[in-house]
Amino acid sequence: MGRRAAIVLYVLALVAVVVCVDVLFLRHQLWWRLIANIGIVLVFGAFYFRFLKGPLSRQG
Numbered sequence: 001m002g003r004r005a006a007i008v009l010y011v012l013a014l015v016a017v018v019v020c021v022d023v024l025f026l027r028h029q030l031w032w033r034l035i036a037n038i039g040i041v042l043v044f045g046a047f048y049f050r051f052l053k054g055p056l057s058r059q060g
Contacts, residue, residue, distance in 0.1 A: 010048065010052065013044075014040070014041065014044045017040055017044075018040055018041070021036055021040065022037070
């Protein structure tokens with residue numbers, strides 16, 4: 001799988017998680033939804049920089 005395809009799948013997974021959490025758990029709670037979305041993005045970002053950015057940038 002190419003680097004761009006992996007990044008596209010990763011971003012789609014991020015969007016899917018954010019939308020699912022919003023719809024299933026935090027539909028009517030604006031501030032909790034905002035805090036949860038920021039936390040999810042930070043976790044995905046940390047995971048990307050820790051595990052995906054290093055190996056992918058060294059390969060190509």
